[in-house]
Amino acid sequence: MARPSRLSGAALGVLFLAVPAAGASLPPARSVLVLYGFDPFAPAVVAFDTALHTTLLAEGPPEVTIHNEVLDPEVVGDPLLQPKLRAWYVVRYGAHPPELVVAVGEMALQFALEGRAELWPEAPVVYSGVDEKVVDRLQPPPDVTGVLRRPGVGETLELALRLLPDTRRVAFFAGTAPVDRAVEVGTRAELERVAGALELIDLAGLPLRAMEDRVARLPPETIVFGVTLFRDGTGRSIRGTEAVHALASRADAPLFTTHAHLVGLGVLGGWVTDYAQVGEQTGRLAARVLGRSPGAALPPREVAPIHPAVDARQLARWHVPESRLPPGTEILFPDTSLWGRHRRTIVSVLAVLLLEASLIAFLLVERRRRRAAEAESRASQERIAHINRLGTIAELSGSLAHELSGPLGAVVNNARAARRLLLQDSPDLKEVRTSLGDIESAADRAGQVIGKLRSVLRKDEFRPGRLDLGRLIQDAVRLVRSEALRRRVTVQVAAGENVPPVLGDEVMLLQVLLNLLLNALDAVAEQPAGRRSVAIATAARSGAVEVSVGDSGKGIPATALEGVFEPFFTTKPHGLGMGLAICRSIAETHGGRIVAENRPGGGAVVRLTLPAAPGQEAAA
Amino acid sequence: MIPSDAKVFVIDDDQAFAASLARLLASAGVSVETFGSAREFLARAVAEGPACAVVDLRMPEVGGLELQDELGRSARKLPVIFVSGAGEISESVKAMRKGAIDFLTKPLDEAHLFEAIERGLASDRREREERARRADARQRLARLTRRETQVCHLVAQGLLNKQVAAELGLSEPTVKAHRQQVMAKLQVDSVAALVRLVDLAKD
Numbered sequence: 001m002a003r004p005s006r007l008s009g010a011a012l013g014v015l016f017l018a019v020p021a022a023g024a025s026l027p028p029a030r031s032v033l034v035l036y037g038f039d040p041f042a043p044a045v046v047a048f049d050t051a052l053h054t055t056l057l058a059e060g061p062p063e064v065t066i067h068n069e070v071l072d073p074e075v076v077g078d079p080l081l082q083p084k085l086r087a088w089y090v091v092r093y094g095a096h097p098p099e100l101v102v103a104v105g106e107m108a109l110q111f112a113l114e115g116r117a118e119l120w121p122e123a124p125v126v127y128s129g130v131d132e133k134v135v136d137r138l139q140p141p142p143d144v145t146g147v148l149r150r151p152g153v154g155e156t157l158e159l160a161l162r163l164l165p166d167t168r169r170v171a172f173f174a175g176t177a178p179v180d181r182a183v184e185v186g187t188r189a190e191l192e193r194v195a196g197a198l199e200l201i202d203l204a205g206l207p208l209r210a211m212e213d214r215v216a217r218l219p220p221e222t223i224v225f226g227v228t229l230f231r232d233g234t235g236r237s238i239r240g241t242e243a244v245h246a247l248a249s250r251a252d253a254p255l256f257t258t259h260a261h262l263v264g265l266g267v268l269g270g271w272v273t274d275y276a277q278v279g280e281q282t283g284r285l286a287a288r289v290l291g292r293s294p295g296a297a298l299p300p301r302e303v304a305p306i307h308p309a310v311d312a313r314q315l316a317r318w319h320v321p322e323s324r325l326p327p328g329t330e331i332l333f334p335d336t337s338l339w340g341r342h343r344r345t346i347v348s349v350l351a352v353l354l355l356e357a358s359l360i361a362f363l364l365v366e367r368r369r370r371r372a373a374e375a376e377s378r379a380s381q382e383r384i385a386h387i388n389r390l391g392t393i394a395e396l397s398g399s400l401a402h403e404l405s406g407p408l409g410a411v412v413n414n415a416r417a418a419r420r421l422l423l424q425d426s427p428d429l430k431e432v433r434t435s436l437g438d439i440e441s442a443a444d445r446a447g448q449v450i451g452k453l454r455s456v457l458r459k460d461e462f463r464p465g466r467l468d469l470g471r472l473i474q475d476a477v478r479l480v481r482s483e484a485l486r487r488r489v490t491v492q493v494a495a496g497e498n499v500p501p502v503l504g505d506e507v508m509l510l511q512v513l514l515n516l517l518l519n520a521l522d523a524v525a526e527q528p529a530g531r532r533s534v535a536i537a538t539a540a541r542s543g544a545v546e547v548s549v550g551d552s553g554k555g556i557p558a559t560a561l562e563g564v565f566e567p568f569f570t571t572k573p574h575g576l577g578m579g580l581a582i583c584r585s586i587a588e589t590h591g592g593r594i595v596a597e598n599r600p601g602g603g604a605v606v607r608l609t610l611p612a613a614p615g616q617e618a619a620a
Numbered sequence: 621m622i623p624s625d626a627k628v629f630v631i632d633d634d635q636a637f638a639a640s641l642a643r644l645l646a647s648a649g650v651s652v653e654t655f656g657s658a659r660e661f662l663a664r665a666v667a668e669g670p671a672c673a674v675v676d677l678r679m680p681e682v683g684g685l686e687l688q689d690e691l692g693r694s695a696r697k698l699p700v701i702f703v704s705g706a707g708e709i710s711e712s713v714k715a716m717r718k719g720a721i722d723f724l725t726k727p728l729d730e731a732h733l734f735e736a737i738e739r740g741l742a743s744d745r746r747e748r749e750e751r752a753r754r755a756d757a758r759q760r761l762a763r764l765t766r767r768e769t770q771v772c773h774l775v776a777q778g779l780l781n782k783q784v785a786a787e788l789g790l791s792e793p794t795v796k797a798h799r800q801q802v803m804a805k806l807q808v809d810s811v812a813a814l815v816r817l818v819d820l821a822k823d
Contacts, residue, residue, distance in 0.1 A: 402705025406634040409726030413640035420647035485678040
């Protein structure tokens with residue numbers, strides 16, 4: 001079976017031979033030969049090649065032609081086949097040897113250097129993707145330059161440990177292809193240097209399926225790392241991104257590697273080589289070599305750049321905060337939604353808004369509660385004041401009945417008298433008129449009493465007006481008059497001179513006066529009949545009016561003087577203790593104050609001070 | 621019917637009421653006099669014929685009940701009708717126990733008022749008549765000599781002439797003579813009448 005195959009191969013060779021011959025008639029072109037030591041369809045190689053071509057065509061001489069040759073390691077490594085390959089290259093390029101050879105990878109460089117005397121003795125060599133150590137070992141002549149590969153293994157491992165500080169294990173994978181083996185040596189050295197303290201889970205050389213199974217069952221705090229996997233433990237060539245896809249989809253741990261184009265396929269990241277960039281760099285170097293003046297030295301060798309790159313989605317998956325990324329890290333596949341791009345801003349703004357909203361809501365609720373409490377307090381205060389007024393009225397009911405029955409009795413008497421007079425033969429009309437006049441005034445008097453009573457009973461709001469306190473005191477004294485008579489208490493009224501009016505609520509102040517008078521009546525109750533007296537007086541004070549209600553009682557105990565205006569303070573067996581508290585509340589509502597003290601001659605006096613109504617000083 | 625010589629005193633510190641009551645009574649032909657306070661009334665009131673007082677229960681200084689006490693202590697026991705603004709039960713009971721004619725509340729019921737006044741005046745008339753009889757009896761008793769007075773009182777106590785004689789150390793005929801003199805001076809024709817007269821004079 002092998003022989004016919006060889007024959008057909010030779011026939012093919014003849015056919016190929018014919019093509020350059022046809023091309024030989026074309027005008028001689030400056031050609032560049034690119035030798036690849038890798039699978040030409042590997043994504044890295046494709047990216048490299050595209051960038052190399054583009055750059056070389058753009059920056060190199062205009063008439064440049066680029067030839068690509070892919071070296072099969074099995075051919076190059078075969079002592080029988082390699083000479084045939086060289087022979088073929090002689091045939092292929094003998095007539096128009098390349099002006100420059102670009103060798104990509106260690107194997108290509110080695111092949112280019114070993115065969116150059118025979119194949120392209122004049123052509124300088126530009127290598128790329130070759131480790132510095134390899135170059136140093138090969139000791140290339142001066143007309144060889146290139147772009148050194150920088151593995152980035154140590155950097156990647158350091159990055160991995162920086163991003164995942166809890167890492168305790170490294171699962172290491174590597175392939176079995178000669179390239180894989182070559183890379184593995186350097187990688188292991190770096191692993192030992194950087195992550196020597198970590199437990200190594202060695203997956204190198206295993207079949208891909210076995211690797212997949214292993215990475216699917218990794219213990220926690222493990223990272224997966226590897227550089228190349230061109231061939232697995234079964235000897236099968238691994239194409240393209242198959243290995244990464246397979247491992248990333250099964251791995252239960254973050255994956256790190258050094259190839260830029262793999263970030264995005266499930267790899268978290270690493271210090272990566274961007275092969276398009278390297279291709280461009282190599283192309284530029286090659287262009288400079290081509291464009292150099294005759295006899296000039298080649299530009300010095302360069303080092304391919306590497307940079308840290310991560311997949312944002314993987315960062316999120318493994319809960320790696322972006323704050324751990326070293327500066328300048330390329331973040332691939334960032335969340336491009338508004339949320340993703342401005343998450344931090346949005347979160348902070350939302351937090352501030354939420355905080356503000358909560359604060360506002362809290363303040364609104366507080367304000368509502370405070371208003372409700374205030375309203376309730378006001379309402380209950382009004383209710384208490386109202387109850388106090390009702391109590392006052394109840395206490396005064398006898399007195400009030402007396403106050404009303406007097407004028408009503410007068411009305412009735414006068415009316416009957418008038419009727420009798422009119423029934424007489426010669427009525428005394430003058431007397432009848434007087435009767436009617438008296439009826440009117442008595443009815444007015446009753447009406448006034450009722451009006452006052454109604455105003456006291458009415459639950460009303462604070463309605464200030466100009467008030468003559470002297471008149472209000474007369475009203476109050478008249479309301480308690482009968483009660484005072486019943487209790488055999490004399491009530492003396494002393495009006496001060498030039499007492500200005502006050503601005504106040506008539507009903508409220510009447511209530512205060514009634515409370516004070518009734519308290520005073522209570523205070524003297526235990527005194528002997530002849531020594532029960534209450535005195536109410538007004539006096540002008542600077543800008544204010546003082547009403548004092550004194551009594552001839554026993555006075556207020558010194559310990560109680562402070563508390564008499566507090567709610568529920570009472571000395572009466574059935575008192576609520578609200579009377580004086582309401583008095584103080586009303587006094588304060590009027591911008592005034594109320595104090596209680598003992599008189600030197602015995603008994604207590606309560607002084608209510610109210611500001612004078614404005615605009616009265618001049619008149620007073 | 622209220623006699624024309626009768627007089628009603630109205631004592632009330634509520635002058636409007638007092639005036640109206642006076643006018644009402646006057647319109648009914650009753651002679652009325654008003655006073656603004658108890659003191660004023662006690663100082664100035666004079667009544668020739670039967671009279672009664674309509675008194676406000678509550679007044680400054682001297683109240684209605686105190687006025688009633690005052691009148692009760694005086695010789696002139698004027699009947700009192702109380703009027704009050706409110707029906708104070710405890711005070712009304714007190715007043716009635718002390719002999720008040722009635723206790724009325726303002727506004728006054730007219731019929732009730734006149735009826736009470738009539739009763740008051742009748743009571744006063746009886747009181748006046750009794751007082752007049754007592755004065756007459758005392759006047760007659762005053763005409764007796766000391767011995768006659770002694771005999772009179774013993775006879776009034778129901779003693780026989782013999783017992784009176786023994787009591788006074790007199791002879792029975794002497795006692796008999798004194799006794800006839802007493803009956804003549806006192807203008808009584810029976811021992812029973814003499815006893816009534818002496819009792820009347822005692823009060």
